[in-house]
Amino acid sequence: MNLPPQHLEVDPMVRSDPSRDVPNRRSADGHGAEECTREQSLDLLRRTEIGRLIHTDDAMPAVTPSCFTLDGLGEVVIPLPAGWRVDVMDGEVVGFQADRFDEHTLLGWTVLIVGRSHLVTDPVAVADLRHRGPRRWGHRPTRGYLSIHPELVTGRRFGS
Numbered sequence: 001m002n003l004p005p006q007h008l009e010v011d012p013m014v015r016s017d018p019s020r021d022v023p024n025r026r027s028a029d030g031h032g033a034e035e036c037t038r039e040q041s042l043d044l045l046r047r048t049e050i051g052r053l054i055h056t057d058d059a060m061p062a063v064t065p066s067c068f069t070l071d072g073l074g075e076v077v078i079p080l081p082a083g084w085r086v087d088v089m090d091g092e093v094v095g096f097q098a099d100r101f102d103e104h105t106l107l108g109w110t111v112l113i114v115g116r117s118h119l120v121t122d123p124v125a126v127a128d129l130r131h132r133g134p135r136r137w138g139h140r141p142t143r144g145y146l147s148i149h150p151e152l153v154t155g156r157r158f159g160s
Helices: 038-045 123-132
Strands: 050-057 060-067 076-081 093-101 108-119 142-148 152-158
Touching: 038 093, 038 108, 038 152, 060 076, 093 142, 123 142
Parallel strands: none
Antiparallel strands: 050 060, 050 093, 076 142, 093 108, 108 142, 108 152
């Protein structure tokens, strides 16, 4: 039986792409979560400096806390610690998640980006990142920088 489009369930997470931006709407999960557009999600990321790089390490899932910044194109840029085999991350599909929650009110937000990563190799860009880029946290010196092009952006606000 084919139902008219208005009877189809909508995925509670907005998956935005660069060619389309979806307006806010309440999700059907009953937790007071509000979906964010791509631009709203990127604006939320600009409010914090720490997130989690989601990648693989010897074919096993890995999550690494990382400082980051968004460049002018909305790409996530992460300093890579010395000792990492950065060449294996070049061109890989990775995730990056950042969030902020208040433990008392349970208000907050979360943003997940999935995209292809690439090493920043341009000497001018590397020098600029060393000067004004993301802070190094938990790993010094920096081996280089990884940039993630946001192909899939999902964001939610909770308790609003």
